[in-house]
Amino acid sequence: MENRIHINCDLGEGGQFDEELMPLISACNIACGGHAGNLETMHRTVRMAMENNVEIGAHPSYPDRKNFGRNHLEMSEKDLKLSIEGQVLSLKQIAESEGGKMNHIKLHGALYNDAAKDENIARMIIECLEDLDENFLLYVPLKSKISELAMGKFDLFFEAFADRNYNENHSLVSRSEKHALITEKEEVFNHVFSMYNDKKIITYSGVEIDGKADTFCVHSDTPSSVEIIDFLHKKFAEKRIGVKNT
Template sequence: MSRSIDLIADLGEGYGAWTMTEDDALTRIVSSANVACGFHAGDPSTIRESVALCVERGVAVGAHPSFPDLRGFGRRRIELPPSDIEADVLYQLGALEAFLRPHGHRLHHVLPHGSLGNMTVVREDYARAVARAVHAFDPRLTVVYQEGWMIRAAEEEGLPVARVGFPDRAYNEDGTLVRRALPGALVEDPHEVAERAVRMAVDGTVTTASGTTLGLACDSLLVHGDGPSAVSTASTVRQRLESAGVEVAAWSGR
């Protein structure tokens, strides 16, 4: 069955002289980007450069809001009042869109980063806080995440949603991601990642860490941009998707 999928990478994940993502190469491959908004990575100059590359190459720009955790790269679990999460996300959306406005563009989507994203799957209070912030900023914005409270809260706020698959991450039986600290949490071989991506896009399934097959509806696929093989992986995934008859294009609410 031929279909379309949004191929996303995380971009702008640097701070000053420190850089983790190869934005120049990745913007030649993906259809959309999650750009760090300053809380887990991304100083103003880095954000501006990442946005400019995306605009130049026709890559849709989404926000990648995080817990305020530069030191932990947004991957530490943080307990915050939902009102603080709402304010933090709203702040980050405004910061990123400020760099899009000079180009005459607006944000395409929001995909929570790291531990914040993981917690919105299982925490109703965190998910609703993120959804309220997105709705307050722009009710046309698409919320991108996996099934769970984040998708449910966004839908109840009347926001467009797109479900995402993570072909380079291992899944638990309940559809959540295996914690990064555990063995096998990351799928690092580009060809294995590409094979998983095709199954997600075409069959709507993923093999869990325990070897069972899990149904997985997805409109987009995220390849993490901070690994050493990120460019090779993204390129291999795109080639395999297109070979399987899958069009790679930014999500438009199809």
């Protein structure tokens, strides 16, 4: 198959399906101690990714394990930069110690959302990553502040979410809303195929917005995540579209 779709998944977060998900995806974003994860889980997840030819990425967050990194955390610029730097370098060093290489960085949770809409936080993150002086690919949300500020400074992968509903301003529907998640596999496929094939997101309100993306995320803690990604494989294969790296 010549056409490929790129699917990523957040792993190493303590979920029970990591081993089943890893062979089905193109890239993994590994929790590196902020919202979840420790040295043992990072080593294990890196090894699993290498065994399955899956791209390895760091998944830094606010250092807030209590709330799984899903709440905004007030931090000084210095402390935020030190936290992100520590998380990213920890995963990088572990990947290299296992004979692998870190490919990309994707922010997690509230930090991801804050960087999408808050220019000051986006600037701090970009400055921090620039100071690392590494040529990492950066996953960024569509129509976001961080994508605007990072353009020309990093190679960017625009990300869309397979299992989340969108608002008309390209933000994700809040997890506090009952319709935030898309959990039916047929609905997930239709959502992803619209973005992949037509470059359009159908928002929860039914409005079409621009949706061109390089990679599509399925969350490992979404109910039936393994079934969903397996279904995506089958439906895309019917259209002669493969999943990269699988």
